[in-house]
Amino acid sequence: MTDSRPPLPPFTYETAVRKVRAAEDAWNGRNPEKVSLAYTPDTRWRNRSEFLNGREEVVGFLTRKWEREHEYRLIKEIWAFTETRIAVRFAYEYRDGAGQWFRAYGNENWEFSESGHMRVRHASINDIAIAESERKFHWDLGSPRPADHPGLTELGL
Template sequence: MSSRPPLPPFSEETAIQKVRAAENAWNLRNPEAVSLAYTTDTRWRNRDVFVNGRDEVVGFLTQKWQRELDYRLIKELWAYTGHRIAVRFVYECHNADGQWFRSHGNENWEFDEFGLMRVRRASINDQAINESDRLFHWDAPGPRPDDHPGLTELGL
């Protein structure tokens, strides 16, 4: 089995690396590539949707990014211990009608010994915003540039 460093048990430094790697992958919006960070039997709860296994992850993310246009995500480490990481995140996107949203959420992650995520639990709240209120500005799809402020710096 291939591993996905950094591996647990996590230090603050390796937990931050894991969070940024996840953020970067999701900002590329490639469902197949993102799914490889999860165990083949991964279990998710995303809002009120339950996802089981990599194939369902691919389907879920494909549909997500068809609905959530111009998606840009920032994640920040909240806490870590052993093989678990808690993350807070915010993403901005718009729907097909042009309405922009800022979505605020928390995730709890659990990893196997190979650094693959086996459990992901996400709670998310959506806030309608005007396009002029957007805070996430970088070329997408693609990772957030290193000089773009994070959540704390943006006051989110």
């Protein structure tokens, strides 16, 4: 792989925070092919009970995900980092095909290649049904979270 995906390891706190925000923005764009380019071609994932290998499986997974999770909006927050690894906590809101709203809470552990592509992703996630009135994530669908929109800590999540 000759391209790079800055910021590159070794991470500092500032570059790790930028990496987390870049991931959040990409996932909020909900474009599976574009999102998959942040991962190594042979990336390995565990997402809940699914195990994925390679970008092609990531594209398929994300396509299925966003077909069933309507009005998806995500916020990620750094938890910890090392030179090549980042841990994040996150929450996202979506509604299913029947109109029920959910907030999903989770943690991810990431490992990066020298080129800045994510090599490994482990995600543990729990979904909780919420009323539409309990939603906290309000910005234009398919857009990055605005800079002035509160993060998880500010929202008490």
